[in-house]
Amino acid sequence: MKKVNVAVVGATGLVGSTILKVMAERDFPVAELTLLASERSAGHQLAYRGDMLTVGNLAEASFDGIDIAFFAAGSGISRDHAPRAAQAGALVIDNSSMFRMAPDIPLVVPEVNGDDIPEKGIVANPNCSTIQCMAPLHALKPYGLKRVVYSTYQAVSGSGMKGLRDLDEHKQEFYPYPIQANVLPHIDSFREDGYTGEEHKMINETRKILHLPELPVTATTVRVPVRFGHCVSANVELENAFDLKELVDRLATHEGIVLMDDPAHNVYPMPTMAEGRDEVFVGRVRRDMSVNNGVNLWIVADNVRKGAATNAVQIALKALERMK
DSSP states (O other): OOOEEEEEETTTSHHHHHHHHHHHHTTOOEEEEEEEEOTTTTTOEEEETTEEEEOEEGGGOOOTTOSEEEEOSOHHHHHHHHHHHHHTTOEEEEOSSTTTTOTTSOBOOHHHHGGGOOSSEEEEOOOHHHHHHHHHHHHHGGGOEEEEEEEEEBOGGGGTHHHHHHHHTTOOSSSSSOOTTOOBSOOSOBOTTSOBHHHHHHHHHHHHHTTOTTOOEEEEOOBOSOSSOEEEEEEEEESSOOOHHHHHHHHHHSTTEEEOOBGGGTBOOOHHHHTTOOSEEEEEEEEETTSTTEEEEEEEEOTTIIIIIHHHHHHHHHHHHHTO
């Protein structure tokens, strides 16, 4: 795999710093690495594989010569600067929600729709809670997906450092209520239809990634007092009858999934064991007896790694495989 010039925008943030960590772990083929952030963070130094690199000012940066640009600095930054990087010839992998539903920009989970990755231009990294559900749903797609109901239990790191501070320091600065010893059925802002922005993301992104624009999907997204690791209860109604053992085997053998499903011995996924891992963990697989051809899944993943940084790096690596 040839070495490429890489830029990381938002390198000092939670997701940006994790992108650097995942790149180092996976021996990403870097020729030259450029770290960028806001003027406030410019000048800071970050370590990468034994070298200390100085963070540059994004506002003053040129993307000339950059092959791959990771954006992890919010929608406003992506709106203003991602097109500039793409016009300079980079493959831009954007972690914000800015471009996810743009019809001409692919939204990618590599194990599911890696063929959608372009050679150049912008590719969107999905929402964290959506990402972890895609491989399990893709494994069930041969049975025909009829309806999906999501109920999420999302860690505070999904809100970045502000969410972690509210939990760790027993503060109420970011969330509307204390998160310590509490559960908030409120992620993102409420819309006129009563759903939150996070719920709309899960609904719309699921349809786009799976190439099923008419798939009925609904969601309730909830913030819980856990540092890392989102959990999703997915109730899936299928078009066709299924053998449960065959269905479980499909899950177990799908790329990116680790099956942990032995309830007789209390084996099931939890955030504490998913933290720091890149896989999607699935357990509590059982028929939904209330409908024909229904199944329940419990899906857990590290929201900062697979739910953001790792998925972005996997997109880049998949693109590089095509450049051989």
